Amino acid sequence: MATETSQTKVLEIKDLVTRFYTTDGIVKAVDGVSYDVHAGEIVGVVGESGSGKSVTALSVMRLIPPPGGRIEAGEALLDGEDMLKMSEERVLEVRGAKIAMIFQEPMTSLNPVLTIGRQLTEALETHLGMSREQASNRAGDLLEMVGIPDGRNRLSDYPHQFSGGMRQRVMIAMGLSCEPRLLIADEPTTALDVTIQAQILELMQRLNEELGTAVIIITHNLGVVARYAHWINVMYAGKIVESGPAEKIFKDPRHPYTIGLLSSVPRLDEPRRAKLDPIEGMPPDLMNLPGGCSFRPRCPFAIDRCAEEYPPFELVDGTTDQHKACWVDVTQVSGAHAGSN
């Protein structure tokens, strides 16, 4: 990839709309999401349950379950080729080979009746046309690469013989086995303990640096991505509400939701506060979103206009790369505190 620069777009999502048709109504899970992932970049997608962060990724992977779930509009260009318009056959070729995804629960995403080795070699044989022996050699290398001690000898083990952290390593090894251009990690550390969490994140960062694999980390925990992500997209109720380089999002957040997320968590490096500042109210009901801005009912900065029109996703004044969808300039509101500062 000598000609590749960090400006090369590995993934370009444009105006993605995904809905679920249920007996109770239509769930607008993803409602016009656009974002890019550049070569070698780690992108953090942050939001709470129902924000659409995972459904966006599943749409790109073409893993939205029919008949209820439908990708209704948009493009997802993987190296320029639209994932959403590909034939099923082509999707099977691309998935695993060029784009891979790992999930939150490493216990349920591994097949319990196949050996770890078989689960790793399957993709190698299918996508790279390796022989059994080549594949099994490579599988051993992969396990050692993700830090499973004596990996070669553990190929004949079954998933239940591995701990949670080890299973997540196996998932990462599977994800990376065909050296994909892009790895999507959906809450990769949520089910793991903090000390194991740190190991897994360090591993993903190392592999990102060594192999140049672009990574999307989907998480509800802002802290998880602070150390690793270059770029952050914050999602709320099916839309991106703020995006920018990680430093700016954490230091100078401009959307009230991002500000709320940052100030609602206690921080170990700061003096203890007498009281936490939660975001009031409840997560949005995607079947029944309010008119105007979806965050308005919970927003301390809301003005009349917020109830009438959804704000455009625009460049933040005075910056060249930070965007937000909010009518209010929070820096002009008295008593506003920018994030955790």
Next chain:
Amino acid sequence: MTQADSAVAAEAVNVDDDTLLQVNNLKMYFPVNSRGIIPRHVADVKAVDDISFFVRKGETLGVVGESGCGKTTVGRCIMQVYDITEGEVIFEGTDLAKLSPGRMRRMRRRLQMIFQDPYSSLNPRMTAGSIIGEPIRIHNMASGRGDYVDQVEELLRVVGLNPYMRDRYPHEFSGGQRQRIGIARALAVRPSLIICDEPVSALDVSIQAQVINLLEELQEQFDLTYIFIAHDLSVVRHISDRVAVMYLGKIVEIATREELYENPLHPYTRALMSAVPIPDPTVERQRERIVLTGDVPSPIRPPSGCRFHTRCPIAIDICNQEDPEFRDMGGDHWVACHRV
């Protein structure tokens, strides 16, 4: 901790009238049986292995540790959910482990529990009102139908829900609201001690702070004492007065909040703290992180000597031979480590 040590510790706190709960040399072993027609007892899962601590009236004791460290088992042992293997659980002067099931049932009015998963801990076929009212009925705490309804409605109000919501079923509530119902149910019998087992870890970040603030307000309002079991060290620091750190069935360090977070002595406590992510890229990139290698060993065959020695970055020879003594470092700070 040796017997002699804990005896000293127990004596020291028993003179203290402020002690609500005193746990002495608690052990909880779960037998592992062989498979086959005649199962044989082959080993024990030493979920909690000889721990002692106390909780003062009105304080919050945080218990932190990774999955499998025994923190949830400690909570359940206090509630006498299990028949404990050994040890004493002295609550308001009574050893709960020695109570008959009938007396324990009456005692449960004084100690209640809040669970992690607000989805599975509420009966889906009962309305919010009857879930909250059930303990009131069981313990005969209402003087009549009218009083019962008043109490239930008051409890809903106290936890920030609307009294008209009492006829709704759990699935009609969000995760945060369900946790409020769980809290109201625990409060219904006016307990003095509430064991909160990971009460916010299943909730969205923005909702966690709401529930934590509520727990703190209720503590003040009703003079509650909490044992707050969690794996999130930032949340535990926020809510606790003192904190116990557990590893593989043992308490490795216990201290006041300020002491523990400003002056952590045990290498495991230090590693845990350094692994907690901080939502600030600048701070994060400058921070030294102690990444522990390997996984937590099996509690069926815990390592010899200090149980942490297999993952400890500063272990020396003695660590795999001798179990470190639980030592008083002064100022309410206790630690079990050869290297301190």
